[in-house]
Amino acid sequence: MKAIIIGCGRTGSSVAHHLHDAGWEVVVVDEDEEALSNLGTRWPGRFIVGHGLDIDVLVESGIESAEAVVVSTDGDNTNIVIGLIAQRRFHVERVVVRVLDPARAAFFAERGLHTVCPTSIAIGALTEAALVSEMVSTEGASI
Amino acid sequence: MYVLIAGGGKVGANVTRSLLRQNHEVTIIEQRPDRFRVLEEEFDYRVQRGDATELHVLEKAGIGRPPDLLLAVTGDDEDNIVICEIAQKRYFVPKVIARVNDPRNQTHFDMLGVAPTVCATSSIMALIEHEVPESDIIRLLQLREDELEIVEVPIGNDSPSLGKRVEQLKMPDGTRLISVAREGRSEIATASTKLEPGDRVLAILQPGCEDELRRVLLKH
Numbered sequence: 001m002k003a004i005i006i007g008c009g010r011t012g013s014s015v016a017h018h019l020h021d022a023g024w025e026v027v028v029v030d031e032d033e034e035a036l037s038n039l040g041t042r043w044p045g046r047f048i049v050g051h052g053l054d055i056d057v058l059v060e061s062g063i064e065s066a067e068a069v070v071v072s073t074d075g076d077n078t079n080i081v082i083g084l085i086a087q088r089r090f091h092v093e094r095v096v097v098r099v100l101d102p103a104r105a106a107f108f109a110e111r112g113l114h115t116v117c118p119t120s121i122a123i124g125a126l127t128e129a130a131l132v133s134e135m136v137s138t139e140g141a142s143i
Numbered sequence: 144m145y146v147l148i149a150g151g152g153k154v155g156a157n158v159t160r161s162l163l164r165q166n167h168e169v170t171i172i173e174q175r176p177d178r179f180r181v182l183e184e185e186f187d188y189r190v191q192r193g194d195a196t197e198l199h200v201l202e203k204a205g206i207g208r209p210p211d212l213l214l215a216v217t218g219d220d221e222d223n224i225v226i227c228e229i230a231q232k233r234y235f236v237p238k239v240i241a242r243v244n245d246p247r248n249q250t251h252f253d254m255l256g257v258a259p260t261v262c263a264t265s266s267i268m269a270l271i272e273h274e275v276p277e278s279d280i281i282r283l284l285q286l287r288e289d290e291l292e293i294v295e296v297p298i299g300n301d302s303p304s305l306g307k308r309v310e311q312l313k314m315p316d317g318t319r320l321i322s323v324a325r326e327g328r329s330e331i332a333t334a335s336t337k338l339e340p341g342d343r344v345l346a347i348l349q350p351g352c353e354d355e356l357r358r359v360l361l362k363h
Contacts, residue, residue, distance in 0.1 A: 053221070053248060077196050077221040081251060089254055103198040104225070107233055 002066045004029065006052040006082055007073030011098060011118075013038035015070050020045055027061045030073075052082040058090065068094040076101050083113050147210040147236075148172065149195035149226045150217035151182045154242060158214060159186060170204045196225045201234070209236045216242040220251070227257040258287060279361070280353055283345070291347055293321070296360045298342040304360050310334035315355035318348040 001024045005016045008030035016039060020026045026045040030036070033049045050057030052073060063069065069086040071079045076099045083097035096114050099105035105117035144167050148155045151173030159171045163186070171186060172195040173179045182190045193200035195217065206213070213230045215223035223241045230236040243249050243262035252260045272281050273295075284293040298305065304312050309320055309332050320332040324343040330336065338344070338360075348356055 053251065055250065075221065077219070077225040081221045081224050081255075084255060085251060101197060104196065104229075107198065107229060111228075111232060 001025065001068070002027070002062060003068040003070065004058075004061045004063050004066045004086075006030075006069065006071045007079070007098075008032075008035040008038050008047070009072065009074060010038065012070065012072040013040075015072065016043075016045065019068075019070075024068075027066075029057060029061050052078065053085070055085075055089075058085070063090045063092060066090075066092055068092065068096070070096050072098040076104060080104070080108055080113065080115075083108075083115075087113065144168070144211040145205070145208060146170075146212045146214065147201075147204055147206055147230075148214045148216065149201075149223075150215065150242070151175075151178050151190065152216070152218055154216045155214070156182060156185075158216070159189070163189075170210075172200060172204050196222050196229070198229065198233075201226075201229065206230060206234045206236065209234045211237060213239045214242075215239060215257075218244055220244050220248040224252060224255060224257055228255065231256075253287060280357060290350060292350060293345060293347050294353075294356070296344045296346060296356065298338050298340060298344060298360065300340045301362065302338070302340070302360055303358075303362070304338050305340060307338060308334065309336045309338075312338075312359055314359060315352055317352040318346055318356050318359075321345040321347055 003019050003024050003026050005012045005028045008028050016026050016028050029048045031051045036047050048061050069092045071082045073079055079097045083095050086092045086095045099115045099117055100119050102117050102120045105115040109115045146162055146167055146169050148171040151171050155171055159169050162169050170189055172191045173182055174194050179192045191204040213236045215226040227239045227241050230239055241257050241260045243260045246262050246264045281295040283295055322329050322331050322345045323336055
């Protein structure tokens with residue numbers, strides 16, 4: 001199984017390692033050469049310097065035969081457009097795109113793009129944690 | 144007409160000015176505080192501050208009405224694509240025009256159905272082709288949606304079609320001659336039009352037929 005990770009920041013580099021540990025062939029793309037350092041000193045996979053919107057870079061990464069593409073650069077709109085290209089131009093089966101803005105994440109999810117919104121996830125987790133602690137303290141009071 | 148403009152740089156500001164002069168209603172969205180202040184001095188309440196790729200900013204600017212036309216003219220191609228997608232698919236804006244900053248991104252606009260587009264670099268290249276003609280096909284107009292293009296072909300002294308009438312030319316499938324310009328006058332090409340050196344021929348063709356057209360009109 002082959003995955004292309006576009007954007008090698010904290011998130012992208014960690015996803016790359018997880019997929020590699022799971023036995024996937026992983027190719028990482030980032031426009032900044034220095035981003036390679038986020039993968040640690042012994043990254044066994046390929047790393048390509050280039051922009052994720054550049055068709056030549058995508059082809060070089062092997063997107064045409066990839067089962068999954070994970071897009072996690074620092075720009076929401078860049079991620080969305082790269083995701084749409086991976087899906088509609090290269091017909092990649094599983095495309096996952098990070099979108100920080102909940103409204104845009106929801107809109108493009110409705111349009112068939114698999115978006116993951118860290119903001120929504122954090123809102124949910126923080127709210128839930130607050131509610132749980134409230135429950136614990138009320139329970140404590142009743143004892 | 145009500146026009147919503149995303150991006151208050153040189154293009155956005157000048158288009159706003161021109162449209163207001165023609166008595167159109169305009170709202171322009173600009174994110175950068177410095178640019179926003181300058182725009183607000185000139186255009187007052189017509190300027191909306193914010194990121195035009197955020198739904199609530201677009202809504203505050205009136206995209207829900209919806210506008211008759213939206214212009215996505217920011218300096219960022221991904222932003223322009225996303226703005227047009229949102230405008231067309233979510234708010235049913237009937238017409239969008241997008242600016243392409245980097246001509247290499249044109250293919251993404253086309254694939255995602257964002258049209259029409261304007262790209263300054265491509266326009267300049269087309270002008271260069273036209274102004275500094277090499278003896279080759281000059282692309283005049285691309286009808287993207289119809290998958291056709293209109294080209295100009297200079298007929299040189301070594302053209303294999305020289306002295307032939309149009310009906311004698313073996314025009315390749317997917318190509319057709321439109322007109323012939325000679326000494327400053329143009330005429331519609333008919334079966335009996337004869338090609339002479341110095342003629343400039345307009346042809347319409349399907350993409351990919353350029354080489355065959357070259358073979359017939361330009362060189363052996």
